[in-house]
Amino acid sequence: xxxxxxxxxxxxxxxxxxxxxxxxxxxxxxxxxxxxxxxxxxxxxxxxxxxxxxxxxxxxxxxxxxxxxxxxxxxxxxxxxxxxxxxxxxxxxxxxxxxxxxxxxxxxxxxxxxxxxxxxxxxxxxxxxxxxxxxxxxxxxxxxxxxxxxxxxxxxxxxxxxxxxxxxxxxxxxxxxxxxxxxxxxxxxxxxxxxxxxxxxxxxxxxxxxxxxxxxxxxxxxxxxxxxxxxxxxxxxxxxxxxxxxxxxxxxxxxxxxxxxxxxxxxxxxxxxxxxxxxxxxxxxxxxxxxxxxxxxxxxxxxxxxxxxxxxxxxxxxxxxxxxxxxxxxxxxxxxxxxxxxxxxxxxxxxxxxxxxxxxxxxxxxxxxxxxxxxxxxxxxxxxxxxxxxxxxxxxxxxxxxxxxxxxxxxxxxxxxxxxxxxxxxxxxxxxxxxxxxxxxxxxxxxxxxxxxxxxxxxxxxxxxxxxxxxxxxxxxxxxxxxxxxxxxxxxxxxxx
Numbered sequence: 001x002x003x004x005x006x007x008x009x010x011x012x013x014x015x016x017x018x019x020x021x022x023x024x025x026x027x028x029x030x031x032x033x034x035x036x037x038x039x040x041x042x043x044x045x046x047x048x049x050x051x052x053x054x055x056x057x058x059x060x061x062x063x064x065x066x067x068x069x070x071x072x073x074x075x076x077x078x079x080x081x082x083x084x085x086x087x088x089x090x091x092x093x094x095x096x097x098x099x100x101x102x103x104x105x106x107x108x109x110x111x112x113x114x115x116x117x118x119x120x121x122x123x124x125x126x127x128x129x130x131x132x133x134x135x136x137x138x139x140x141x142x143x144x145x146x147x148x149x150x151x152x153x154x155x156x157x158x159x160x161x162x163x164x165x166x167x168x169x170x171x172x173x174x175x176x177x178x179x180x181x182x183x184x185x186x187x188x189x190x191x192x193x194x195x196x197x198x199x200x201x202x203x204x205x206x207x208x209x210x211x212x213x214x215x216x217x218x219x220x221x222x223x224x225x226x227x228x229x230x231x232x233x234x235x236x237x238x239x240x241x242x243x244x245x246x247x248x249x250x251x252x253x254x255x256x257x258x259x260x261x262x263x264x265x266x267x268x269x270x271x272x273x274x275x276x277x278x279x280x281x282x283x284x285x286x287x288x289x290x291x292x293x294x295x296x297x298x299x300x301x302x303x304x305x306x307x308x309x310x311x312x313x314x315x316x317x318x319x320x321x322x323x324x325x326x327x328x329x330x331x332x333x334x335x336x337x338x339x340x341x342x343x344x345x346x347x348x349x350x351x352x353x354x355x356x357x358x359x360x361x362x363x364x365x366x367x368x369x370x371x372x373x374x375x376x377x378x379x380x381x382x383x384x385x386x387x388x389x390x391x392x393x394x395x396x397x398x399x400x401x402x403x404x405x406x407x408x409x410x411x412x413x414x415x416x417x418x419x420x421x422x423x424x425x426x427x428x429x430x431x432x433x434x435x436x437x438x439x440x441x442x443x444x445x446x447x448x449x450x451x452x453x454x455x456x457x458x459x460x461x462x463x464x465x466x467x468x469x470x471x472x473x474x475x476x477x478x479x480x481x482x483x484x485x486x487x488x489x490x491x492x493x494x495x496x497x
Contacts, residue, residue, distance in 0.1 A: 025169045030107050032161050032168070045112060047152075048159035051127050057083055057134040060152065064138065064145055069304055070289065075142035078185065079149070082137030086129040086181035090174070105164045112163050125166045125174035128157040132178030140182060141191050203489050205284050206260050207315030211235025214286060214312060215255035216263025219270040221245045224290040227305060228265055231288055234309035238263070249273050256281040261312065261491075267291025268336060272469035275488055276333045279322060284489040286312055296335045299397075299409045300492045311491040319486035320412040323396040325468065327460075328476025334396055334468040335488070338481060340457075341378055341391035341422070344465035344472050377424030380479075381459040388424025394481055395420075398451060415485050416451040423447060454482040 037044075050056040061076040100123035105113060120126075135153035139146020157175055160166040166174075208214055214235060218224040220242050228240050239259075243251050248270055256262050256277050264274035265288040275296075278285040288308050289297040300320075302308050311317060323334040377388040395418035397409040457479040464475040 025167045026103075028168045029103050029161065029164075037162065044155065044159035044162045047155055048127065048163050048165075049115075051131065051156045051159075054083055054087065054130055056152075056156070057130060060134070060149060064149075070294075071142050071303055072145060074191075075138045075145045078141045078182075078189075078191070079134040079137040081189070082133040082178070082182035082185045083130050085185055086133035086178040087126065089177060089181060090124065090126045090129050100167075100170070103164060103167055107164075118165055122166055123170045123173060124177055125157070125160050125170040127160050128166070128171040128174030129178035129181070131156040132175040133181045134178075136179045136182035137185060140186050202494065203284075203317045203319050205315045205317040205489055205491060208235075208261060208312050209237075211238030211309070211312060213260030214238040214263050215259035215261070216240045216265060216286065216288065217248060217251045217255055217274070218242045218264075218288075218290060219245055219248050219266030222266045222270065222290045222292075224265045224288075227288055227290050230305035231263075231265070231309065234305050235312065245270075249277075252277050256283055259283065261286055263288065265290035268293065268295065268470040271296055272333065272335060272471065275322060275335045278489075279333065279484070279487050284317065284491065286491045295408075299412060300490060302492060307493045308491060311493045314494075316494040317489055317491040318413065320488050320490055321396060321415060322484045322487045323394065323417060323468075324482050324484055325466075326480045327466065327478060330473055330476060332468055332471075333484070336396060336469050338394040338396075338466070338468045339392060340380070340460070340464060340466055340475070340479070341389055343391055343393065344467035347467050347470060348465065348472050378461065378464055379424075379459065380457045382455065382457050386459060387421075389421060390424055391420070391422040392457070393420040394418065394455065396483075413486050415453060415483055417453065417455060417481060417483055418449070418451055419455060420449045421447060454480070456480050 047056070057079065061080050064076040064079075065073050099121045102118070102122045105117070131153035135146060135149045138149050157171050160171050161168055206213065211231075211234075216228070216231060216238060218228040218240065221244065225242065228242055231238065232240050239255075240263075241251055241255070248266065252262065252264065252274050261284045262274060262278050262281070263286040264271055268291055270291070271287055274285060274287070286308055287297045287300065287302060288305060289302060297303075302311070320335075323338060325332060325334070325338055377390050379386060379388050380392070381387070395409070397412050397414050398416060398418045400408060400410055458477070460475045460477060460479060462475065462477055466473055466475045466479070
């Protein structure tokens with residue numbers, strides 16, 4: 001090795017660059033302290049204090065959620081989740097990794113200073129991280145609300161330099177970390193826009209200016225008054241009828257007889273009834289989300305009345321598959337799911353409790369009661385063998401999972417039933433949980449998944465419960481399942497995929 005080579009040169013060079021950056025950071029801080037900020041004096045210190053412990057962002061999330069649109073509620077929840085991850089990262093890693101002292105506050109005018117100066121280390125800025133995380137999380141779900149929140153987030157970040165508690169680099173690093181936390185949350189729980197249905201050939205559906213020719217029936221039990229009203233405003237020539245649950249089927253039949261397009265607003269059971277009538281009358285269907293889960297509408301890309309109104313006025317739509325089952329004299333269709341085993345029991349138990357404690361709490365109580373009960377698996381014969389089963393699930397289209405989110409369908413016209421089976425055996429709760437986290441087309445000793453166009457089950461004990469799109473009936477010995485390819489025409493905003 002040549003004696004002229006100085007191995008310490010790169011180290012000295014890096015230290016020189018680092019010192020220069022710190023010096024630039026200090027000069028920028030002093031420059032900001034010496035500048036006159038018109039109108040900022042009474043605003044930024046208060047804004048900085050209001051962001052302590054995330055209080056400002058909690059209030060902002062509540063204000064966004066008050067709009068009561070699904071997209072706004074998701075944006076508020078995503079913003080808070082991103083903020084939580086950013087705060088956790090800052091407090092466990094950021095502050096402990098770089099123990100940088102706070103800036104000397106002498107250059108900062110007294111009127112700008114906070115009453116209580118922070119005593120934690122300076123790098124990175126937790127306030128800037130929280131602001132960026134919340135604003136980025138909101139924007140990833142709803143760009144409109146993100147544009148509203150962004151100026152507030154930028155002001156909070158700037159206030160940390162203005163009040164003299166952070167160097168500019170602390171704020172920039174915190175903002176970068178916060179934005180990264182929002183994208184990390186999106187990787188774990190994707191936004192609805194990330195699961196867009198694939199582009200399909202546009203169906204030739206009627207374009208109805210101002211909704212003329214649309215008759216929409218809304219189930220009042222689903223709390224649809226506000227959504228039905230929004231559709232009236234968007235489509236003033238549409239006929240919108242609100243009725244009690246017992247009258248929904250009859251009103252849908254009457255509507256289908258006189259309408260160019262049949263509309264429905266309600267939960268999964270109401271949408272199922274409308275789909276069966278639309279298929280039978282060979283009339284297009286318009287679905288407005290109005291229940292708790294709204295799987296079918298959301299998988300179509302219809303979020304609210306504006307989405308649906310735009311599709312109806314432009315005549316945008318597609319043809320989708322429908323599942324059909326037959327069991328003795330009982331028959332029906334399903335646009336979401338069909339199941340045998342513990343799930344129908346869970347649905348019935350949930351309905352028993354939902355009127356007293358609400359839907360989500362009722363679901364938890366029902367799951368606990370069903371899984372703890374001393375029971376035996378059902379038995380059914382399929383593929384030439386008689387098998388014990390805890391659950392048989394058939395989806396109208398393949399359910400996919402992205403990140404940690406529940407499964408969604410990316411294609412409602414793939415011609416397949418997504419069949420998942422949880423085999424009988426000990427510890428049903430563990431088997432069901434393992435199957436819930438398994439992807440499509442997987443097999444194990446506890447569960448299996450296949451995609452088929454039809455399925456025949458024999459030897460099912462009479463009285464066994466069957467659930468389809470949230471409705472529960474009893475099985476009559478045998479069950480036939482099949483797919484009706486592209487049997488239903490539905491409106492869908494084409495910009496959604």
